[in-house]
Amino acid sequence: MAVYRFLLTPRWLGALALTLVAAVIMVLLADWQLARYRDRTAINEQIDAGQRMDPVPLAEAVAAPTGEAGTVGPAPTTERTWTKVNVTGRYDAANVILVRGRSLDRTVGFEVLTPLLLTDGTAVLVNRGWIPPTPGGDATVQPTVPTAPAGTVTVTGRIRAGEGGSLPVTSRDGKLETRRVSLPKLAGELPYPIYGGYVLLDQQTPAADPTFQTVPVGYTNSWQNYGYVVQWWIFAGMTLLGFGYFARREAQRRAGVVRERPTDRTAEATLA
Structure with a gap:
């Protein structure tokens, strides 16, 4: 050595x-x-578990907001995110939210969020699906959004936490526009308190307009x-x-x- x-x-x-x-x-x-x-x-396993489970009432997945108009309730816990829920209310067609810059099958379009008003005066945002941009226009041209059903609607979907970021919410042609589903930002534009999670629509009664395409679940790699x-x-x-x-x-x-x-x-x- x-x-x-x-x-x-x-x-x-x-x-x-x-x-x-x-x-x-x-x-x-x-x-x-x-x-x-x-x-x-663990996130992927939660997504799979949420897909297999029977839906539960919204209040079991995320706490209801208790503040005044323009405020947002608690976010769903990590364990309850992606829980399948049932919720009944009526759509507020006057406050449609367009989330621009969303891709599906290599096409950039819009996701459409609409507040679902509940009997207690609160609301939960429902992601009704993805729609393509206006034919012949670019990805920034607002599409024609199918009218939300009138009257009582029952929604089944999975609860998601809002997205981070502080990008502004703007108003154009009578609709709110944003790039991120920032619930605190969106709550400030609405005349009622909203839940701290939003629902990714799976099924709806009455049936959803066929123009909407299902937003894919965000599995992680x-x-x-x-x-x-x-x-x-x-x-x-x-x-x-x-x-x-x-x-x-x-x-x-x-x-x-x-x-x-x-x-x-x-x-x-x-x-x-």
Whole structure:
């Protein structure tokens, strides 16, 4: 082992320290991606469970708002997000909300949210579905939105938390427009308190207009994160193996172990 004493020199000790620091950082990155993989897998499992379950009343999935008009209630807990719910009320066709810039099958269109007024004076936003832009126009031209059914409507769908962000809510041609489903922002534009989660429509009685296309459920790509976990583990292992490889080469050089390929002349003599 005396040949490896060079590892105790400042140069090699510094290289070893950098190698260990790099390997530790890579392992920590792998652990972070593993945590994201587990979180995203849990979300996908919740989505599947919500699809299989029988619907429950809205109040069982998310607490009702208790504030004044223009306020928003508590958001659904992580455990209750994607719960399938039933809710009955009447649509407020005067406060249709268009969420622009939403893609479906590589086409940019709009998702349509309409408040469903409940008997207690509160409302829950219902995502009635996706519609394409006006033919011949660009993605910013407002489409013709099918009129919401009049009278009592029963909705079945899955409860979702609002989206983050502070993008403004604007009004154009009698409809509210936004890029994000920010419930606090939208609540400020409405004359009643709204729930802190919105319903992604699955079924409706009376039936929804066929112009609407179902908004796909947002499954997460958890396996991508798992791939990153494996990648960082491999990089950490390669870093340590690389240090060992160069240390061994240096030890061989210092011990005078030099492997040379035979010259052409030596090869000819051997053949003779």
